[in-house]
Amino acid sequence: MGSSMNEELKASSSTWECVSLSEIKDKLAEFAEVRGWTQYHCPRNLLLALVGEVGELSEIFQWRGEVAKGLPDWSSDDKEHLEEELSDVLLYLVRLADVCGLDLGQAALAKITKNAMKYPVSAS
Numbered sequence: 235m236g237s238s239m240n241e242e243l244k245a246s247s248s249t250w251e252c253v254s255l256s257e258i259k260d261k262l263a264e265f266a267e268v269r270g271w272t273q274y275h276c277p278r279n280l281l282l283a284l285v286g287e288v289g290e291l292s293e294i295f296q297w298r299g300e301v302a303k304g305l306p307d308w309s310s311d312d313k314e315h316l317e318e319e320l321s322d323v324l325l326y327l328v329r330l331a332d333v334c335g336l337d338l339g340q341a342a343l344a345k346i347t348k349n350a351m352k353y354p355v356s357a358s
């Protein structure tokens with residue numbers, strides 16, 4: 235995706251805390267449906283695609299050494315590349331959960347609650 239198109243998309247979209255997993259899930263389902271790709275979006279294929287995108291994400295950090303929080307030394311192109319690979323991982327993850335019939339948002343919230351019980355603040 236070109237930079238100008240990306241900027242245009244960013245300008246037209248709301249802030250990220252307003253984006254729901256449900257909205258992403260629905261957009262992905264439509265994206266696959268209109269292309270006749272639903273047949274290929276089975277759990278195994280999506281898991282493999284997800285792992286492939288995690289590999290692409292890892293390549294961005296490969297050989298860089300430690301990276302400062304906020305990525306102050308990164309170019310805007312590098313940051314845009316990172317946004318895209320992070321997004322690919324998220325999109326395949328959400329799609330995988332959807333075709334498995336799982337509510338990923340609720341599952342994630344429940345897991346945070348479970349984590350809090352396993353690791354109480356008083357013990358940290």
Ligand SMILES: Nc1ccn([C@H]2C[C@H](O)[C@@H](COP(=O)(O)OP(=O)(O)OP(=O)(O)O)O2)c(=O)n1
Pocket residue numbers: 265266271274290321322325326
């Ligand atoms: N069968 C497919 C193929 C692609 N996508 C969507 C989900 C991902 O967000 C993105 C992945 O597209 P590419 O396979 O073209 O991967 P990249 O965007 O990473 O391109 P490249 O590997 O050339 O860097 O497209 C999808 O939903 N189903």
